Amino acid sequence: MSLFECVAVVLAGLAAGTINSVVGSGTLITFPTLLAFGVPPVVANVSNNIGLVPGSVTGAIGYRDELGGQRARVVRLLSASVLGGAIGAVLLLRLPEGAFETIVPVLILLGVVLVLFQPRLSAWVRARSEASGVETQGDHWWVWPAVLLTGVYGGYFGAAQGVLLMGVLGIGIAQSLQRSNAVKNVLAAAVNGVAGTIFAVVADVDWLVVALIGSGAVVGGLLGARVGKRLPPVVLRALIVVVGLVAFVAILAG
Template sequence: MSGLEQLAVLAAGLLGGALTSSVGVASLASFPVLITLGVPPVTANVSNTIGLTPAGLSGSFGFRSELREHPGVTTVILVTGLVGSVLGAVLLLALPAGVFESVVPYLILFTCLLVGAQPTISKVLRRGQEDAEPRTRLSPVTTFFATLVGIYGGYFGAGAGVMMVAVLGFGTDLELRIVNALKTLAILAGKIVAALIFAVVADVDWAIVALLAVGSVIGGYAGARISRHLPPLLLRSLIVVAGVVAAVAMLG
């Protein structure tokens, strides 16, 4: 790679890391850059996944105060993310890679609709229960769906962050900044499992991984610090827009 190409990959990692801990759709920034530079799609996907894993680490560190507020929920999300990702990875190795590719964009679009409408839907569903205690723990049903998102993240991954926001938004009464922190932690769990598998069985461009990692670790932390100060409506809108853009890009 030329110096300019290296700078482009580094910048892609920086932006991808910021997207990881803010809106949860990191591949919007980094993967297209690698393809534009002529990296084969499979190698680009594998190297991109491994290179952006540090963003989950730095992003979770940036959200450390949010993750400490409800340690029980944080632990459950971490465990369901790891277990679900392992199961998803097993499915990835056992099933044809394109099994769900045709339906994933529509699944992401539907999830974006849920994320956008979640405050209104939740208000309607809880009408008459204004005196009920806030839901600050994961019910068995919410835990089940969080695990399903983890499985999806290990198998395919695109839009998993948006899906986790929807699951936690409907299943709990936690603030969006805390939901966003938990989403970042769930993404980290999935990427760790995928990165370990890809590092062993796939063709990795380690030069690209190194550049992405340097950029993403900075971007992940910056994205966490910035997004925690965004108004909930703006953050929710950005998450929905990012999800829609990702789905449209996949349909194209």
């Protein structure tokens, strides 16, 4: 890579780390950048996944205050994310490249709809629980399997993984959007971490790309946490929806 390309990849990592901490979909910045500089698609996907792990970690650290009182929830959901991320990574290595071309846009659009209508859907879920006489005190039962499936998607590709997670957590867990965003950052970091570990062992990795993206993503994760925590719930929800729609259009166009 030339000096210009190296700088561009670092800046892409910075932008991706920032947006991942706030919403997700940072892959839509780094992945096309790598392709534009001639990195083969599979190598770009694998190297990008590993490179974004440090940014996911710093983003989670930046949201540590919002994680207060959620230890049991995070530990429980981490098992789903780790398992899902491992399955997704194996699928990426085993399945044809175009296997998920149809389902990925549908999943992203589903995540956008879930986030957009989250307040009404949450109220409906609570009403159904009360009407059935089984009032949910904690997380709804379907949150764990939904996080597992989101982890599979994240391990396979990852673009808009955060949008999907926010849709699931926002509806299935009765708490503020910011506290759910904190959990999202931890789960996304786990998915990227386990998938990245598998890729590092068995896949073709461009370690220069990993270093460049990682250096930018670390700073971006901390920056995104500072910005994201200051956003009002309505603004945060609107940003998630906009980013999700951009991801949907970008993947369809690709």
